[in-house]
Amino acid sequence: MRSVIPVALAAALATSLFALAGCSSNAPAPEASASASTSAAANPLGPDANPADNPDNAPHVSVVEPVIKLPAAPGSPGVLYFTIQQDAGKPNTLAAVHVDGVGRAEMHESKTENGVTSMDSVSSVEFSQDKPAEFKPGGYHVMLFDVEKSLKPGTQTEVTFTLANGDKVSTFAQIEDAGGSGMMGNM
Numbered sequence: 707m708r709s710v711i712p713v714a715l716a717a718a719l720a721t722s723l724f725a726l727a728g729c730s731s732n733a734p735a736p737e738a739s740a741s742a743s744t745s746a747a748a749n750p751l752g753p754d755a756n757p758a759d760n761p762d763n764a765p766h767v768s769v770v771e772p773v774i775k776l777p778a779a780p781g782s783p784g785v786l787y788f789t790i791q792q793d794a795g796k797p798n799t800l801a802a803v804h805v806d807g808v809g810r811a812e813m814h815e816s817k818t819e820n821g822v823t824s825m826d827s828v829s830s831v832e833f834s835q836d837k838p839a840e841f842k843p844g845g846y847h848v849m850l851f852d853v854e855k856s857l858k859p860g861t862q863t864e865v866t867f868t869l870a871n872g873d874k875v876s877t878f879a880q881i882e883d884a885g886g887s888g889m890m891g892n893m
């Protein structure tokens with residue numbers, strides 16, 4: 707699933723976002739951005755999440771395009787979408803997600819049966835080298851409860867993914883408005 711072009715795009719996007727988020731407390735240190743932009747091995751997770759620089763990150767596991775959609779209305783939940791993948795090793799299980807600035811993050815799965823869409827919480831989601839786990843509208847997603855006002859569109863916040871074996875992957879998620887989709891669109 708990995709190719710050069712999306713990685714390059716992600717790196718360029720991350721760099722431009724960091725530039726925009728210069729005033730935010732969530733913005734990474736300038737030297738982190740500078741070192742990443744000159745690195746040949748640009749990381750889709752962003753400069754702060756380069757596994758080579760972070761011995762705590764799970765080996766061979768990466769998170770692609772993490773995006774938070776803010777609540778459509780105050781008090782409503784937001785949602786986090788991403789793809790978690792690995793390029794080597796035994797299959798893994800995603801067991802928990804933590805989002806800075808969010809009171810509670812729950813993994814959910816949406817299902818449509820007989821034309822009725824519903825969602826349930828799930829305790830874990832497996833993924834492997836052959837089969838990344840996609841969290842996207844209509845399937846798996848992470849529901850975000852008690853989203854703090856400090857999370858603004860156009861900024862980023864840190865997200866930590868915990869695997870069943872205790873390994874973790876930390877990265878920064880882009881924060882976006884809910885747009886016109888509303889809460890049902892966030893499922």
Ligand SMILES: [Cu+2]
Nearest residue numbers: 814825849893
């Ligand atoms: Cu949900």
